[in-house]
Amino acid sequence: MTKASEIRVPANEIAVRPTIESSVAVVGNPNSGKSTLFNRLTGLKQRIGNYPGVTVERHTGVLSFDGKQTELVDLPGTHSLSAHSLEEQIAVDVILGRMEGSMAPDGILAVLDATNLYQGLFLLQQLVDLNLPMVVALTMTDAAVQAGIEIDVDALGAALGGVKICTVIATTGFGLDKLRAAITELPQMSPPSRISVWPELTAAAEQLRAVADDDLAFAESERLLIDGITERNKSFASALSAEAVTKLEELRREIFGDEPPVAAEARVRYNWVRKTLQSVQRSAPKFHSWRTRVTGFVNQPVAGTVGLFVVMAVVFQAVFAWATPIMDLIDGLAATLGVRVGALLGDGAFSSLIADGVIAGVGSVIIFLPQILILFLFIILLEDSGYLARAAYLMDRTMRSVGLSGQSIIPMISSFACAVPGIMATRVIPNRRDRIATILAAPFMTCSARLPVYALLISAFVPATQVGFMNLQGLVLFGLYMFGIVMGILTALLMRKTALRGPKPPFALMLPEFRRPNLQTVLIQLLGRVKVFLYRAGTVIFTVAVVVWALAYYPRSEIIGTEVEKQRQVAAYSLSGPELAEEYDHIDNLASAAQLEQSWLGRAGKTVEPIFRPLGWDWRVSAAVIAGFPAREVVIAVLGTVYAVGDEADERTLSGRLKASTWEDGSPVFTLPMVIGLLIFYACCLQCAATLAVIRRETNGWGWPVFAWAYMTSIGYLGALLAFQIGSA
Amino acid sequence: MKINGYTLATLKKGQKGIIQSVDASDPQVQRLMVLGLVEGTEIEHTSSAIGGDPIEFRLFGCGISLRQEDARFFQVAPVAAGD
Structure with missing residues (x-):
């Protein structure tokens, strides 16, 4: 492509793996098309990790262009560098190089949605003040044309301190190569020049820097003036000298007086945005697109x-x-x-x-x-x-x-x-x-x-008759989803009326334009989810399946083994041909059932059976439910294992085996009331160690997860009890 | 805050207004200001959910929804239709 690739590289300089030459942070508003662009630029060369100590995902990817490798860090979407939420705080910490274990980025890729310059330019002003090399990707330009927005890109670049702007359409790939080149060259570029938005704040930020003895960056100085010293930036702000802290308080009083600083920043910066928009953005005729029609419909x-x-x-x-x-x-x-x-x-x-x-x-x-x-x-x-x-x-x-x-x-x-x-x-x-x-x-x-669990039980016990345009199985599944929603809502209502009583704060929700999802982005996300599922199936579920198998297989009873031999010999005397083979199978199945019943799992199931007997569950279902408490999807694996060695093993599929399962008197275990009860139990019960762990982490204590577990398990048990007892009466 | 003046909550569907003043004492209202709901901005009521609440507004092409009760923090001067 360029001469660089023709230059012979000395052998000792050829790296075995391409080395990352620089790191660029991808910053933009939520819904600005940031993730789509990130996926287009990095493709499958992505890694998802976690930021140290928090549960926010860290998405990084590698951009290869012209033989050079640039690491892209996709930051959580943010409206402002003033951190209001954990996600925004992480974006700020990464950009300012305060994040533990990572350096400040070499440059910024700012993603600007052409259909929403208003909010985008608010963030861009703050980004320009960072004094880092920056390139702006102007996305959604096709949607902007349809919406009748015409943007003077040169004037926009000039208004933003001479920053380079690349016009792209991420969904079609238009403009991506120019953007790739710009990102690769970013570390060599000089930062945009400071723009005069708020002279008072700029002057104060310089004064504070003069007093602070360590090398306080201009952008950090600005943020300190607006945010003050808060819980979120405390660790960083504690490095300030006492003199600097006094100066900070003095300057804040001087600039803001009684006005809340965040409100003051919004007023000043949006005032600049409105003025800038007048010179860079014009209205053109709108196109009536599918977007307009879809929006028109859902807005009724x-x-x-x-x-x-x-x-x-x-x-x-x-x-x-x-x-x-x-x-x-x-x-x-x-x-x-x-x-x-x-x-x-x-x-x-x-x-x-x-x-x-x-x-x-x-x-x-x-x-x-x-x-x-x-x-x-x-x-x-x-x-x-x-x-x-x-x-x-x-x-x-x-x-x-x-x-x-x-x-x-x-x-x-x-x-x-x-x-x-x-x-x-x-x-x-x-x-x-x-x-x-x-x-x-x-x-x-x-x-x-x-x-x-739902799918297995429904396909086995609910007939597939048509009801309108849906079949009954789909309808029952829909009903179970609705049941979950209703239970969740009742729980929330109960909590808000009792333990969590209190006023409702103001609320706003951004409503992005409808857009056609990008196939590549969708597939990359889907692949990530499948990996997680298969990983769990390969580790947790595999382990549980093996452990459950061992519990169901051991100990082997020798008495049963001897008894089988005897019966086989008796059968061989009186029968022959296919009848004998059938009789052998029958004897083997009875033997496996007897072995299972006296196995560790069988004994455990029988021990807990009295608790679950009122719900119509036999010891096998009870054992499977107990095994499913760490992770509920394991239940199917356990049922699969338990019924593979029982006397229903003639049936090829698990659902067939469940249907064939009986009590000692020959009546079926899986009656309709029992199945409904089991479904209700599964709809309610909190059988998931990962959920409990995340509740503990997010609420900072064991109180809520323990409450949630006890509450949901009790409801599941009572629901199953009621369904079985009323249904069987 | 004047009670009898026009607020975002009193704008009718399809009507535009310019924000005149914001009661910024509540930190959550300041959060809304960071989203662009500040004095001097033109805003249009474009639609509402069932029962007229919440309301969807448009400011410079971006959609934002507010509840009736929160829209009252923002006083507006209605703009005549056709502007």
Whole structure:
């Protein structure tokens, strides 16, 4: 491409792995197209980690251009460098080089949404003051043209201290190569010159720097003047001398008087933004695009709300109906594989471990991968298209009537995938009472780990008859999701009326324009989720499957073994041919059932059976439920293992085996009231160690997680008890 | 804060106004100001959810939703339609 690649590199300078030459922070407003751009620039060369000591994800990627490697750090979206939330504080700390274990970046890639210059330019003023090399990526330029926004890019660059601006359309790839070149050259570029927005603050910041004995950066000096010394910047501010602290207080009184500094900053900076916009942005005729039509539709209050419910119903129908063929395929493959491997390895403990433990256990979890893929695909699409924010807006009034806010809806919807990121997403809720109420409600949302249990029981025990455009199975699944929502809402309401009583603070929600999600970005996110799921299936679930297999296999009873031999000999006298083979199978199955019953797992199940007997559960279901307390998706693996060695093993699939399972008197264990009770138990019970851990971390103590666990388990037990007792009466 | 004046909450659907004054004593209101709800900014009521609450506003092309009760912190001067 350039001459650089033609220059021969001396052998001793060729690195085995390409070395990272510089690090660039990617900064921008939420919904500015920052993540899409980041994905386009780095592709699959990404890493997701955590910032030290906090649960915020650290996304980094490598940009390769012209033989040079640049590390890109995708920072959480922020409106201002004044840190109001943990995510914003992290963005600020990374940019200012205060983050433990990482240096200040060599440059800034500022992402500016062309359809929302107003809020974008507020942040950009603060970024220019950082005095770091900077390039601006002006995104969404296609949407801006449709919306009738015409931007004078040269004038904009001049207004921002001569910063370089690259116009891009991340979805089509327009302008990306120029941007890549600019990012790669960034460390050699000089920072934009300071712009005169707020002379009083600039002067004060310089005065403070003169007094502070260490090398206080200009931007840090500015931030100290506006934010003061707070809980969040205390560790950094403690390095200031007493003289500097006195000077700081004096300067703050001088500039702001009685006006709250944050309000003063907003007034001054937005005043500059409005003036700047007059010279850089013009109105042009609008295009009527699909965007206008979609927005027009969802903005009608009633139609929009009805639309929201239709969207949710379609998602649940899709999760159930579309995945079935692939799931049947996986199920069949796992069953065949188990039989083949079992036959290949012959009888004995090792063969049983592989066939009944590993293949049956892990296979019964892997089977839910298609459903999880579809669910995550929808959640990612809804989020990336901007619809989730719209859902929060439409549902705010409803959420408020139960003591939550519209912002609670995003953590709640995320919890349909997994309560752990859902609970982490509650950080967007500024009010602590709202936040804890949301944290307690979130685990009731049907997470992807509950889905396998629901799917298994529904496909086995609910007939697939058509009801309108949905089938009954889809409808029951929808009902279970609704049940979770209602339970969560009742919990929040109860909490807000009792332990978490208090006033409701002001609330605002940004409503981004609808946009077409980018395929690459969607796939990268989906791949990340699949990795997490498979990792869990390969580690936690594999381990539990093996442990449960061992508990179900040992100890072996020799008496049963001798008895089997006797019966086989008796059968061989009186029978022959296919009848004999059938009789052998029957004897073997009875023997495995007897072995299972006297195994450690069987004994444990029988010990706890009296507790669960009123719910209609036999010792096998009880044992599986107990094993599922650390992670609920394990239950399927445990059922898979337990029923693989029992006398229902004639049935090829797990659901067939469940249907065939009986009490001693021959009546089925899985009656409809019992199945409904089991579903209710799963809908309520907090069987997830990861959720408990994240609640502890987010609430700073064991009180709330212990309460949540006891509360949810009691409700699940009582619900199952009522369903079984009333249904069986 | 004047009670009888126009606030963001009194703007009708499709109506535009310019923010005149903001009661900034509450830190949460200051947070809304950081989002751009400051004096001198033109704002339009574009839609509302069922029951007229919350309200969606547009300021310089970006959509932001506020509740009725919070919209009252912002006094506005309505702009005649057609401007």
